[in-house]
Amino acid sequence: MIKKRKTKGAGTAVANPLDQFIIKTILPINVGNVDASFTNSSLLMVIAVAVVTLFLTRSMRERKLVPGRWQSVAELTYQFVGNMVRTNAGSGGKPYFPFIFSLFMFILMGNMLGMIPYSFTFTSHIIVTLAMALMVFIGTTVVAFAKHGVKFFSFFLPHGTPWYIAPVLVPIEILSYFTRPVSLSLRLFANLTAGHTLLKVFTGFVFAMGLAGVIPLAASVALTGLEFLLAFLQAYVFAVLSCIYLHDALHMH
C-alpha cells in the first residue's frame, strides 16, 4: 500500500535533504471530494496522541499520594503547563488550560518523535503549523469578542494614546494583530524544517568526505543535541505565545 515517491539520489548514500518532508500515503481515503488519506504524517500524529495519552494515564494509574518516578514526571508536566497558563494568561485562564496543555504536548511530541531516525516531523509542515496558529488566533479572537463585545476594538488603540497618533497607531496595531498567526506558524515551521534539513545536509557530508567525515559527524552530533533543545523550546514558545494572546483576549493589554 505504501506509495513511495522515487527521488533522485535514492539508493545512494547522499539523499536529498528535503526528502524527509515528503508525505507518503499509507492508506488512501477519500471522503467525497476531500482527500483524507492516512499518511506518514497522520501516523505520527496518531502516535503522538497515543504516546501522550498512555504516558499520562499509565503513569497516574496508581494515583499515589507520594508519587513514583513516572507519576512525578506526569505531575511535573501538568504543573509546568499549569504555571505557564497562570503566569502568562493571568486570571480566567484556567478553563483554557486543557487546550494549552494539548497544544503544548501535541507540538512537543511532534517535534520529539521527529527526532527518531526514519520517522516524520509533522510540525515541519507549514499547513499543520498554520492550522494550529489559526486555531489559536481565531479562538482567542472569539474569546475576546465574547468577553468584551465591541469594546474589543479599543484593543487597537492602547490607553493614553494621544488622538493625533491614532491614525498611525491603529493600522500598526491591527497589522501586528493579524501577523500573529503568521509569525506563530512560520516560527515553528521554519525552525523545524531548517533544523532537520541542516541535520540531513551534515550527515550527507559524512559519507561524501570519507575519513574527513568525522568533522561533519561531530557537527551533526552537536546539532542533534541542539535539535532536541529546539524541539522543546519551539513547543514552549508556541504555547507561551498562545497564553499571551489568550491574556490579551481576556484582559485586553
Next chain:
Amino acid sequence: MPQFDPAVWSPQLVWLAITFVALYLLMSRVALPRIGDILEERETRIARNLEKAETLKAKVDEAVATYEQRMADARARAQETLRQARDAAADEAARRHAELGAELSRRIGEGEARIAEAQAEAAAGVRDIAVDVAAGAAQRLLGGRIDRKGVTAATEAVLAETG
C-alpha cells in the same frame, strides 16, 4: 519543498483535526482531571497535616507550660516544707535545751542543798564532839560534875573565835 505542494494539505488538515480533537478530549476528560485531583488531594492533605501539627504544637507548649508551673509549685512547696521542718527541729532543740538546763540546774541546786546540809550536819557533829571532848577533858582535869550548858557555850565561843 514538499511542504508547499497543495495536494498534501487536505489529508494533513483532516488528520490534524481528528488527532487534535481526540487529544483535547482525552486530556480534558481523562488525563488532566486525574492529575489535578491527585495534586489537589495532596495539597489539602498537606495543609490538613500542617494544621494538625500546629494544634499539636500548641498543645505541647501548653503541656510544657503546665509542667513548668507545677514544677515551680512543687519546688516552692518543698522549700516551704523544708523550712517548716527546720524551724520545728530548731524549736524542739531549743525546748530540749531549756528543759535539760532546767533539770540540770535543779539537780545542781539539790546537790548543793545536800552538800550544805551535810556540811551543817558535819559542823554540828564536830561541835558536839568538841563539846564532848571539852566536857570529858574538863571532868578529867577538874573532876565532879561539869555543867554541860557552860561547856557548850564555851566551846561555841571558841569555835566562833577560831572560825
